[in-house]
Amino acid sequence: MSWLTKFLTSSIGRKLIMSLTGLFLILFLVVHLAGNLQLLINDQGSSFNGYAYMMTHNPLIKVIAFGNYFFIILHAIQGIMIALANRKAKGSKYAVSTNATASWSSKNMAILGTLILAFICIHMGDFWYKMKFTDQLAMVSVDGMDMQVKDLYSQVKNTFSTWWLVLIYLVGLATLAFHLWHGFQSSFQSLGINHKKYTPFIQSVGKIFSIVIPLGFAIIPIIYFADAMEWINYFS
């Protein structure tokens, strides 16, 4: 076995891959949220539709998108393989189990991750698939562009006017929050980054991140649903 294969298949190497792909996906969440928040601009979706066109046509973004798909799949497959190997290494379970010694999140990363993967499939079916592979979306013009683009904004509006789809999104985001609660700080530990100088800082940032980012995403379906139900009048 070459040194590289041996390294990447060792217990530490496999966790290193989880850590690096996880950190990439954490960065992706930030960019994704920044883009999505344009849905809250009150301009009939003009800026969001323009952004959606750029994200599906810019060559650099296309390359990064393929990297992103690859890292999601790698993180998922690697995570499932690790969870299965760890279950085998544990052998049998204790009759009495306790949560006194480790957080619930940290012990359920594989279940949380599988739920997130299922959510990603539903989410991509709702938007990504319809945007890229179908002609279901109407064509609209946007400010500052002399051509018509696909109206993803209206698709968002439609989706988030259905209560059970909104519920799926909120549950998906709560699952993400629990996954990040452990995952953020754990990725640094796997990289060997642990020092009394900055580890408390990393842990605090991780906890804030795991609440703020899913909450930021959750605001969008909540506002759209409340607006559709006419509980609030956000898009006047």
Add this chain to the structure above:
Amino acid sequence: MNLTLKVWRQNNAQAKGQFETHQVVASEHMSFLEMLDVLNETLISEKKSPVVFAHDCREGICGTCNLVINGRAHGPQKGTTVCQLHMRAFKDGDTIVVEPWRAAAFPVIKDLMVDRSSLDKIIQAGGYISVNTGQAQDANDIPIGKDVASQAFDAATCIGCGACVAACPNGSAMLFTSAKVAHLGLLPQGEVEAEARVQSMVNQMDEEGFGMCSNTGACEAECPKEISISNIAMLNRQYMASVLGSKTGV
């Protein structure tokens, strides 16, 4: 005090085990092991087979006694081994569930006793210093900074009991291996072989069938010597540094 014990009984690694319930009258001054001695004397007098459990020094330094009590490795008390756990930690009328360490790399020998030679094999793979370093040095003969000495000593307090593996939901031996790598690698006598050591010990750890660390921190919480998982981060660092940038060609 009157106690109900649910004790794990298993004839060997292949056999299917089950819990057996016993009533024990104990004094709160007894250690947990002495309470089990009382149970065994009763069983012997009734011509039944006594419960097998591992024990040796009974003063918290050998790492032989290893029981999971009510789901906690070494019981509910922090920073102690089973032999240092006294019955005053329990209440009259309590039901106590006693199980062996559970991990695929620790097969049950009988009842509550497991085979921990997989940890010995990790040590044999590199947890030593190859040259004879002679007699204990005179104090300050080899100058070592206080911080480094303390860090090495904290790691060296590991008694190899395996509570980290037992507490880990993944059956990982990372805390044990990291403590050994840290305690040997931080001091000048052990530093020479540090790069080769970290690789061979990690390889052996993987070969023995221990799980992968998912940073739950359960090991650190249950370690009777309270060894920190910052050692695991150091192990990760040293392993990567050794594989990717070793000076010694390992």
